[in-house]
Amino acid sequence: MASCTTHAPVSPVCASLNMMQVRAVITQAIANARAALTSQKQLNEYMFRIGIDEPLNMPSQTKTYHQHYAAFSHLNQPAAIQVDSGYIVQYATEQITSQLMIGVDELNSCPGVQMIWHELISPFCIRRDAICDVNAKYRTIDGSCNNLQRPLWGRSNRPHIRFLKPHYMDDIGVPRQVSVTGEQLPSARTVSNAIHRQDPCCPLKERDLSLYVMQWGQMLDHDLTDTAIAKGANDATIICCNLTQEVLMKRSECFPIYIQAGDERFKESCMNFVRSIAGHSDTCDMGRRNQLNQASSFLDSSFLYGHNDEDAREIRSFRDGKLKMTNSGLFPAGTNDQTNCELEGKGDYCMKSGDFRIHVMPGLTAIQVMFLREHNRLAGVLQQLNPTMCDEDLYQEARKIVMAEVQHITYAHWLPFVIGERLWKQMGLVPSPSGFCTSYDCDLDPTISNVFGGAAFRFGHTLLQNSVLFMKGQGFHIRNEMGFNRPRMIFDDNAKGCSYVAMGLSVHPASRADGQVVDSVRNNLFLDMNGRSFDLISLNIQRAREHGLPGYNSWRKFCGMPYAIHFGTGPGGLVDHNPEDAKKLHSIYRHPDDIDIFAGGLSERPVEGGVIGPVFSCIVGRTFHNLKYGDRFYYENEDSRTGFTLAQLNSIKKMGLAKLMCLHFHTPHVQMVPFRMPGPTNPLVNCAMFEDLDFSLWKQ
Numbered sequence: 001m002a003s004c005t006t007h008a009p010v011s012p013v014c015a016s017l018n019m020m021q022v023r024a025v026i027t028q029a030i031a032n033a034r035a036a037l038t039s040q041k042q043l044n045e046y047m048f049r050i051g052i053d054e055p056l057n058m059p060s061q062t063k064t065y066h067q068h069y070a071a072f073s074h075l076n077q078p079a080a081i082q083v084d085s086g087y088i089v090q091y092a093t094e095q096i097t098s099q100l101m102i103g104v105d106e107l108n109s110c111p112g113v114q115m116i117w118h119e120l121i122s123p124f125c126i127r128r129d130a131i132c133d134v135n136a137k138y139r140t141i142d143g144s145c146n147n148l149q150r151p152l153w154g155r156s157n158r159p160h161i162r163f164l165k166p167h168y169m170d171d172i173g174v175p176r177q178v179s180v181t182g183e184q185l186p187s188a189r190t191v192s193n194a195i196h197r198q199d200p201c202c203p204l205k206e207r208d209l210s211l212y213v214m215q216w217g218q219m220l221d222h223d224l225t226d227t228a229i230a231k232g233a234n235d236a237t238i239i240c241c242n243l244t245q246e247v248l249m250k251r252s253e254c255f256p257i258y259i260q261a262g263d264e265r266f267k268e269s270c271m272n273f274v275r276s277i278a279g280h281s282d283t284c285d286m287g288r289r290n291q292l293n294q295a296s297s298f299l300d301s302s303f304l305y306g307h308n309d310e311d312a313r314e315i316r317s318f319r320d321g322k323l324k325m326t327n328s329g330l331f332p333a334g335t336n337d338q339t340n341c342e343l344e345g346k347g348d349y350c351m352k353s354g355d356f357r358i359h360v361m362p363g364l365t366a367i368q369v370m371f372l373r374e375h376n377r378l379a380g381v382l383q384q385l386n387p388t389m390c391d392e393d394l395y396q397e398a399r400k401i402v403m404a405e406v407q408h409i410t411y412a413h414w415l416p417f418v419i420g421e422r423l424w425k426q427m428g429l430v431p432s433p434s435g436f437c438t439s440y441d442c443d444l445d446p447t448i449s450n451v452f453g454g455a456a457f458r459f460g461h462t463l464l465q466n467s468v469l470f471m472k473g474q475g476f477h478i479r480n481e482m483g484f485n486r487p488r489m490i491f492d493d494n495a496k497g498c499s500y501v502a503m504g505l506s507v508h509p510a511s512r513a514d515g516q517v518v519d520s521v522r523n524n525l526f527l528d529m530n531g532r533s534f535d536l537i538s539l540n541i542q543r544a545r546e547h548g549l550p551g552y553n554s555w556r557k558f559c560g561m562p563y564a565i566h567f568g569t570g571p572g573g574l575v576d577h578n579p580e581d582a583k584k585l586h587s588i589y590r591h592p593d594d595i596d597i598f599a600g601g602l603s604e605r606p607v608e609g610g611v612i613g614p615v616f617s618c619i620v621g622r623t624f625h626n627l628k629y630g631d632r633f634y635y636e637n638e639d640s641r642t643g644f645t646l647a648q649l650n651s652i653k654k655m656g657l658a659k660l661m662c663l664h665f666h667t668p669h670v671q672m673v674p675f676r677m678p679g680p681t682n683p684l685v686n687c688a689m690f691e692d693l694d695f696s697l698w699k700q
């Protein structure tokens with residue numbers, strides 16, 4: 001008689017395994033991983049003690065370029081506690097697969113192996129979980145419980161998702177370093193020099209787009225991604241250069257960038273590069289290395305409100321629904337961190353906002369301040385209308401409106417300039433002109449993908465100019481190097497500096513999106529008093545390799561485009577590149593399969609009306625699709641508990657960046673579309689002409 005229970009057939013590999021032996025191998029691998037972790041920590045402490053690793057510096061000291069980098073790449077507490085478990089899971093996975101000589105996917109398909117693994121790893125595993133209030137009216141801070149069936153989707157401090165299986169040399173976690181021909185890949189710096197060097201003449205301007213397109217992009221990036229990077233003892237910067245080969249081999253988080261002799265900028269042969277920490281899955285499965293995103297994946301203005309509860313609490317005033325704000329309308333100093341910026345003048349301090357990277361460029365600080373002011377304005381008006389509303393409700397309602405404004409400006413106004421109108425429409429990203437447009441699909445995972453943060457959304461680096469346009473008086477240019485992590489410009493003239501920086505963005509053309517990147521970040525990133533600096537583009541290329549991101553050709557296939565089998569621009573080749581760029585790629589790569597995703601993607605011809613090429617547009621478009629359709633709180637969704645009323649929504653849809661600039665940057669007029677340069681088709685308009693929200697609709 002046939003049995004009613006059906007068992008999945010056990011694969012021949014699983015059936016051939018001796019479970020006693022498997023248990024012994026796993027036990028030993030975990031023990032080895034723990035021992036390796038201990039010796040890593042001892043080595044880190046030693047390197048710190050003997051002064052090789054660089055400590056976080058004191059506020060009064062001038063920063064080195066490493067300390068500037070450290071000020072930008074912060075490890076949050078909720079990520080820091082996962083470092084050890086991530087290390088153990090990854091190290092043990094490597095050992096088990098090599099000992100048993102069986103691939104990780106096959107091992108994971110054996111129920112017996114899985115059972116033993118989970119039993120033995122559980123004491124070292126930090127399992128993630130979330131308890132949801134299904135009736136909650138508002139988003140959580142960390143993004144948990146957005147999807148009520150999968151409450152962890154999109155939460156902060158989880159690994160990225162992968163659109164494609166990673167490409168590691170050992171299939172588990174060793175970065176790609178070898179060409180498909182078997183030779184070494186060109187160094188990331190060599191690629192940067194060959195493909196991304198700025199034409200010495202001048203960064204040509206991008207059509208008529210203003211630098212606001214760039215700045216809005218970085219703000220979005222800081223809403224969506226913040227990859228955790230490994231730190232040494234006491235949060236020191238791990239140093240990977242000038243070490244003996246023996247020590248370097250022992251520092252598993254090191255992946256330094258080799259610089260060829262005769263480099264146009266760097267005399268030394270090594271650029272420091274530290275790997276992102278290994279993050280494990282929610283249940284600590286055996287698996288390939290993946291990286292942790294400290295940001296909440298949703299487009300939820302977490303750059304302002306914080307990606308975790310601790311940060312969110314620190315920036316709230318807990319009075320009248322407002323965020324903490326100084327009399328000059330700036331963020332106040334954090335309670336215990338003055339290391340994330342460089343103090344240059346009397347009264348300078350490092351501001352505390354929802355995202356740690358607020359100071360990296362003054363334009364970013366200004367746009368964050370704009371939303372701080374907007375939040376407090378909204379909370380104030382809501383309180384006037386509804387005097388009995390408590391702090392919590394005022395905070396949440398104001399936050400809900402700010403999040404909707406950011407989503408609206410992003411989807412309705414910013415995206416078409418980036419991915420072009422055709423794709424914007426094709427991918428269903430256009431908000432409806434008025435009314436609801438409910439689009440929620442609970443099966444869509446909105447978690448940010450590795451390739452988005454690790455490569456595609458870094459496209460903004462090509463839009464940068466070499467200077468900040470400071471609109472004090474007639475306005476003047478200040479080199480970017482004077483602005484990295486330095487809030488001085490913002491504090492200038494009793495904090496009016498913030499408006500001078502912000503207004504400069506709207507009248508400063510973006511650099512052309514041609515794959516070339518200005519020297520201020522490609523040669524002089526975080527330039528310090530010793531004349532030392534980084535190349536941001538080398539970091540991007542190396543980062544993608546160390547995250548295991550497959551090469552450009554694999555992403556062409558992912559996007560439904562034909563593989564390039566030669567370096568020509570005709571059929572079967574690099575059909576989305578100009579001949580000069582294809583030639584540059586040919587000059588350094590041995591095979592089209594070797595082309596790094598950042599280099600290949602950024603050097604594509606932009607799609608019509610956009611600033612990025614077809615591959616990056618496909619990845620960015622798909623991400624914003626997931627962020628719209630996979631977000632239960634997306635602003636256009638009709639939901640009587642969590643959404644807006646029809647009239648409120650229509651009022652929000654009339655808001656734009658121009659109005660926000662008028663409200664918060666002391667200006668009498670702004671051009672219609674601040675993402676474009678002012679001109680005959682985009683004239684300056686008196687601020688009184690821009691509509692504000694109809695607040696009567698929020699009277700309860």
Ligand code: HEM
Binds near residue numbers: 453
């Ligand atoms: C304003 C000047 C900017 C500076 C100084 C800057 C600097 C940096 C640095 C130092 C990193 C980390 C590199 C690494 O080690 O992997 C980074 C990452 C990144 N940048 Fe920029 N950036 C700027 C503008 C932008 C813009 C305009 C965009 C997008 C439109 C952007 C998107 C990104 C993304 C997506 C990442 C990866 C973030 C993560 O996953 O942690 N950046 N940037």
Ligand SMILES: [Ca+2]
Binds near residue numbers: 224298301303
């Ligand atoms: Ca977010």
